[in-house]
Amino acid sequence: MRRVGLIGAGLxxxxxxxxxxxxPGVLQAVYAPDDRARAFASxxxxxxxxxxxGFWSAVDVVDICTPTPAHADYAVQAAQAGKxxxxxxxxxxxxxEADRIIGACREAGVRLFVAHVLRFFPQYAAAWAQVQVGxxxxxxxxxxxxxxxxxxxxxxxxxxxxxxxxxxDLLIHDLDYARTVAGDVQSVSAVQARRGGRVTxxxxxxxxxxxxxxxxxxxxxxxxxxxxxxxxxGTEGVIEWSSDAPQPLQAHGAAPSLPEQDGAALPDLGAxxxxxxxLWHAYDRLDSGEPFLIEPEDARAxxxxxxxxxxxxxxxxxVEVSA
Amino acid sequence: xxxVRIAVLGxxxxxxxxxxxxxxxxxxxxxxxxxxxxxxLGQEFASSTSLQLLPLADLLALHPHGVIVCSETVHHRRxxxxxxxxxxxxxxxxxxxxxxxxxxxxxxxxxxxGVAFRTAFPARYSPAVQSVxxxxxxxxxxxxxxYSGVNHSIAPDHERAWFSDPVLAGGGAGMDxxxxxxxxxRHLGERIERVSAQLRPVPQWTIPGHDHTDAAGLVTLTLAxxxxxxIDPSWSRPRTYPRWGHLKLDVTGTGGLRSLDVFAxxxxxxxxxxxxxxxxxxxxxAGMLRDFLKVCxxxxxxxxxxxxxxxxxLRVVLAAYDSSRSGRxxxxx
Numbered sequence: 001m002r003r004v005g006l007i008g009a010g011l012x013x014x015x016x017x018x019x020x021x022x023x024p025g026v027l028q029a030v031y032a033p034d035d036r037a038r039a040f041a042s043x044x045x046x047x048x049x050x051x052x053x054g055f056w057s058a059v060d061v062v063d064i065c066t067p068t069p070a071h072a073d074y075a076v077q078a079a080q081a082g083k084x085x086x087x088x089x090x091x092x093x094x095x096x097e098a099d100r101i102i103g104a105c106r107e108a109g110v111r112l113f114v115a116h117v118l119r120f121f122p123q124y125a126a127a128w129a130q131v132q133v134g135x136x137x138x139x140x141x142x143x144x145x146x147x148x149x150x151x152x153x154x155x156x157x158x159x160x161x162x163x164x165x166x167x168x169d170l171l172i173h174d175l176d177y178a179r180t181v182a183g184d185v186q187s188v189s190a191v192q193a194r195r196g197g198r199v200t201x202x203x204x205x206x207x208x209x210x211x212x213x214x215x216x217x218x219x220x221x222x223x224x225x226x227x228x229x230x231x232x233x234g235t236e237g238v239i240e241w242s243s244d245a246p247q248p249l250q251a252h253g254a255a256p257s258l259p260e261q262d263g264a265a266l267p268d269l270g271a272x273x274x275x276x277x278x279l280w281h282a283y284d285r286l287d288s289g290e291p292f293l294i295e296p297e298d299a300r301a302x303x304x305x306x307x308x309x310x311x312x313x314x315x316x317x318x319v320e321v322s323a
Numbered sequence: 324x325x326x327v328r329i330a331v332l333g334x335x336x337x338x339x340x341x342x343x344x345x346x347x348x349x350x351x352x353x354x355x356x357x358x359x360x361x362x363x364l365g366q367e368f369a370s371s372t373s374l375q376l377l378p379l380a381d382l383l384a385l386h387p388h389g390v391i392v393c394s395e396t397v398h399h400r401r402x403x404x405x406x407x408x409x410x411x412x413x414x415x416x417x418x419x420x421x422x423x424x425x426x427x428x429x430x431x432x433x434x435x436x437g438v439a440f441r442t443a444f445p446a447r448y449s450p451a452v453q454s455v456x457x458x459x460x461x462x463x464x465x466x467x468x469x470y471s472g473v474n475h476s477i478a479p480d481h482e483r484a485w486f487s488d489p490v491l492a493g494g495g496a497g498m499d500x501x502x503x504x505x506x507x508x509r510h511l512g513e514r515i516e517r518v519s520a521q522l523r524p525v526p527q528w529t530i531p532g533h534d535h536t537d538a539a540g541l542v543t544l545t546l547a548x549x550x551x552x553x554i555d556p557s558w559s560r561p562r563t564y565p566r567w568g569h570l571k572l573d574v575t576g577t578g579g580l581r582s583l584d585v586f587a588x589x590x591x592x593x594x595x596x597x598x599x600x601x602x603x604x605x606x607x608x609a610g611m612l613r614d615f616l617k618v619c620x621x622x623x624x625x626x627x628x629x630x631x632x633x634x635x636x637l638r639v640v641l642a643a644y645d646s647s648r649s650g651r652x653x654x655x656x
Contacts, residue, residue, distance in 0.1 A: 126603035127590055135592050237594025248451030248587040248604065252580040272605055 002084075002286060005029040005049070005059030007074050008066035009040035012088050016065055017044045019276035026283070029058040056081040061286065063279070064088060067156045068163055072097035075112070079104040085112045086282050089176075090168050090306060091299045098303050102296045113282040113292050114299035118173040119180065120274040120281065127230055127239050131181055137236030139182045139211045144174035145229040146217035150197060166192070166201045166218050167309040174215040175203070175309070176294075176302035181232060182211035185305055185321050190312040203309050326350075327619045330387040331357035332379070332402040333394020334368045336416050337479055338443070338608070342391055343372045345609050352616065355385050360398070383409045389619035390414070391443075395491040396498070397421050403429045407436035414441045414615045417502050418640060419633035421493025426637050430630040439618045442633030444506045446570055447626045448610035449585045455574060456511055458581070465578025470513075470552035472504035476568030478538060478558035480530045487533040494644060495529065495536035497522045500556030501643055503570060505636040506628060508544070508552055515552075517545035519652040520643035528558050542643050545652075565591070566600040 004020060004027045006013055013030075020027035021044070032038045032048035041048035049055035062078040063086040064071055071092050075085050085105060091114045092098040105112040118124050131139060148170060151157040163169045167190070179185060182205075190203040200218035207213065221227065229242040285292055304321060312319040329346055331339060334357055346354050356375035359365035365376045377385075383405060389412040392402045399420055403413050413433060419442055420426040433440040446452060458464055479499065480487035487495045497520070508515065522537035529538050542554040560568050570585040588604035614624035642653040 122603040123588070123590060126601060130590065130592055130601060136594060237592065240591040240593075241589075246582070246584060246587050248449065248584055249454050250582040250584075252582065 001026060002060040002283065003028045003058065004061045004063055004086075004283070005031065005055055006046070006063045006065060007031045007055075008064060008070075008088075009037040010065065010067075013040065013065040015275050016063055016279060017046075019273055019279050020063075022276050022280070027063075029055060031055045052077065056083065059083060061086060061283070068093045068168070072100050075101040076104040079108040079110050079112075082108060082110060084110045084286055086115060086279065087112065088115050089117070089299070090114075090164065090172050090303050091296075092303065093162065093164055093168070095300075095304060095307060098300055102300060105296070111286060111292070112296045113285075114294055114296065115275075115278055115282075116173065116176045116294050116299065116302065117274050117278050118177050119293055120277040122272055122274070123241050124177060124230065127232060127241065128177075128181060130239055131232060131234070135237060136232060136234030136239055138209075139232055139234045141231075141233045142178055142182055142211065142213040143229070143231040144178060144213065144215050145227065146170055146174055146215075147200075147221045147225070147227045148217070148219055149221045149223050149225055150199075150219035164306065164310065166199050167203075167313070168303075168306045170219065171201060171203065171215050171217055171309065172302055172306040174217070175205070175305040176298070177230075178205055178207075178213040178215060179298075179302060179305065182207045182213055183209040184301070185213075187318050187320050188305065188308045188312050189318040190309045191316075192313045201309070201313070203312075205305075326353040327389065327616050328353050328355050328385065328387045329616075329619070330355050330382050330385070330390045330406075330411070331374070332382075332390050332392045332406060333357075333398055334359050335361070335364060335395045335483055335485055336393040337482055338416060339368070339391075339393035340371065341608055342393065342612060343368075343374060345606070345612055347372070347374070349616075355387055356382050358382050358402075360394075379405060383411070387411045389615060391615075392416060395485045395488075396493055397425075397491050400425045400429050403440070404432050407432045407438050410436060410438055412439040412441070412615075412619050414443055414612075414618075414627075415633065416443050417506075417633065418493070418498055418637045419630070420637060421498070423634070423638060423641060426634045430634060433630065440630035440633075441615060441618060441624075442506075442628040442630065442636075443611065444503065444510075444628040444632065445607040445611040446503050446507055446585055447510055447628065448605070448607040448614075449583075450605055451583055451585060451587075452507065452510070453626075455572075455581055455583055458579075459511055459574070459576075463578060464574060464576030464581065467548065467550045467574060467576045469550060469573075469575045470508060471573040471575075472507070472552065472554045473569055473571040474500040474503050474554070474556050475560050476500065476558055477560045477562050477564055478528045478530075479567075480533060481562065484530055484533075487529045487536040487538070489536055494522075494640075495524070495533075496538050496556050496558040497540045497542075497643055497647070498640060499558070501540070501542055501554055501640045502636045504552075504554045504556075504572065505544075505639045506632060507572060508546070509632065509636065510628075513550065513552070514547040515544050515639050515655060516547050517652050517654050518639055518642040518646050519543045519545075520646045522644065522647040525558075537647075540643075540647075544639070563597055565598045566602075 029047040198220035203215040205213040358379040485491040522540040525538040526534040544552040589600035614627040
C-alpha cells in the first residue's frame with residue numbers, strides 16, 4: 001500500500017484527510033512543524049513529522065494543501081525526494097512556479113496530479129458525459145456560475161498577492177471545466193466589481209473551436225451561501241442545472257444552522273464526496289499507470305487562463321491567451 | 324479472492340438490465356449467466372448485456388453463490404425454490420409474489436435450505452431517506468401527523484407487457500408501486516394497521532388488451548402510531564414525461580416539515596427528442612447489490628430488506644386490492 005502524507009492542516013487539509021479516511025491506513029503522516037498541525041495529526045490519528053526529512057521517509061505520495069504560494073517549494077522538494085505529488089488547485093500562484101513544479105516532477109520521474117475537483121462533482125461529470133455522447137451536439141454557449149460568501153476575515157485568501165483572488169482561487173474551477181467541455185481558449189475578456197469587501201468577476205471566453213463561455217461569480221454572497229449553476233447550449237440541445245434546485249431532502253421553514261467558516265466556503269458535498277472521488281482517482285491511477293483525468297499540462301493551461309483573467313481585469317481589455 | 328458467482332433468474336423486470344450492468348462492472352463478481360423462459364427476450368438480453376443465456380438447470384449446476392430473481396412476479400416462486408435447492412442466496416424483485424401463499428412458501432423453503440432470502444428495496448439506500456430516518460429517530464421532527472407519498476411513473480407495460488397482465492403481475496400500478504412506499508414507512512419505524520384504497524383502470528394509459536388492469540390508485544393507511552399516510556402509486560405520467568417518474572414522501576411533524584424527493588438530483592437535457600432528466604445522484608442499486616454481495620460472502624448487510632419485509636409489505640398491497648374491491652377499509656391483524 002502506498003503511504004500518503006499531507007502538508008497543510010487548514011480547511012482543505014481537513015477535507016482531504018476526511019476523504020483519505022475512507023480507506024483506513026492510507027493517509028499515515030502529516031508534516032507538523034507547528035501546534036496546529038500537531039493537533040491535526042492527533043485528530044486524524046496520523047504520525048506528526050516535525051521535519052521534512054522525517055516526513056519524506058514516512059510517505060510515498062505527498063498531498064499538498066497549503067496556501068498557494070507554498071505549493072512550489074514543497075512540490076519541488078517532494079519530487080526531488082522521489083515522491084509522487086498531489087497538489088490542491090491552483091497549481092501555483094505564477095506560471096514560473098508551475099513550470100518549476102512540472103519540471104521537477106518530470107526530472108525526478110514522479111507523477112503530478114492537480115486537484116481540480118469540479119470534474120469529480122457528479123452533476124459536472126454527468127453534464128460532461130452528456131456532451132461526450134452528443135446529447136446537445138457541439139457546445140456553442142456555456143454559462144458557468146460560482147458565487148460564494150467571502151472568506152473569513154483574516155484568511156490568507158483575502159491577500160490577493162498570495163491567493164490570486166476570485167479568478168485564481170474560485171473561478172479557476174469553471175475556467176478549467178470550460179476548457180474541458182469547449183476546448184482551448186483564444187481570448188479572455190473580464191471585468192471585476194468591488195463594493196464593501198465583496199467582489200464579483202465576469203469573464204467571457206472565446207474558444208478556438210468557436211464556442212463562447214461566460215464564467216461568473218465571486219465572493220459576494222451572504223454568509224453560508226454557495227450557489228453554482230451550469231448551462232451548456234449546443235447545436236442540438238441544452239443541458240441545465242442549478243444548485244437552487246430542491247435537494248433530495250428539503251426542510252421547510254426550519255432555521256438552517258450555519259457551519260462555522262474556516263477560510264473559503266465550500267459547496268454542499270452531498271453523500272458522494274467529490275474530494276474523495278478525485279483523491280482515489282489519483283491514488284488508483286498511480287497503481288494502474290493510466291493517465292490522470294487532469295494531467296499537469298491541463299492544470300497549467302487552466303492556470304494560464306486564470307492569470308489571463310487577472311490581466312484582462314487589470315488592463316480593461318480583452319487579452320489573447322498565449323501558451 | 325474468489326469472485327462471487329451471481330446468476331440472474333428471469334430478466335422480464337425492467338430492473339434486470341441495470342443490475343446486470345452494475346454487477347458485470349465489479350471486479351469481485353462473476354456473473355455466470357442468466358435464465359429466461361421467453362426465447363426472444365433471452366436473446367435480446369444476451370445481446371444487450373453480453374451475458375450467457377443458459378437453461379435453468381445448467382445455470383444452477385454452476386453453483387452460484389447468489390441469484391437475483393427478476394422474472395414476472397408470478398414466476399418468482401419457481402425460481403426461488405430452484406435456487407434454494409442448490410443453496411444459493413436469493414435477492415428477489417418486489418413484490419416478492421402475487422399471493423401471500425407463494426410468498427410464505429418461498430420464505431419457508433429458503434429457511435429450510437439455510438439460504439438468505441432478501442427483498443429488492445433500493446430506496447432504503449437513498450442518503451436522503453437515511454437522513455430523514457435519522458431525524459425521525461432523533462425526534463427532530465416531533466410527533467408525526469402525516470405522510471404523503473408519491474410513486475408515479477409512466478406505465479411500464481409499454482416496455483414489458485406483463486406489468487399490466489393480472490395473471491403474471493397480480494395487478495397493475497397498485498402491485499408495482501404501493502410497495503416501495505409501504506416499505507419506506509416500515510423502514511421509518513411505522514406499523515400499518517388499516518388500509519383503504521381506490522384502484523382503477525385507465526385504458527388510455529395501459530397497452531391494448533389490458534384495459535381492466537388498475538393504472539390509477541389512491542391509498543390511505545392508518546398507522547399504529549396514530550399517524551395517517553397516503554400513497555399515490557399511479558402510472559399517471561405520460562410517455563413524454565422527462566423521466567420514468569418519481570419517488571417522493573412528505574413528512575408533516577409537530578417539530579418540522581420535510582419533503583423527500585429521492586431522485587431530485589438531475590440535469591435537465593433538452594434536444595430534438597424532447598426533454599429528459601438525467602440523474603446524477605447516488606446509485607441506489609449499487610448500494611443494494613453491494614449489500615447482497617455481503618450476504619453471499621457471509622458478511623452483514625446494513626440496510627438490505629429481509630424476506631419478512633417483502634412479505635409484510637405485500638400483505639399491505641393485497642389489502643389495498645381487497646379494500647378497492649369491497650369499497651371498505653381493511654384491517655391488518
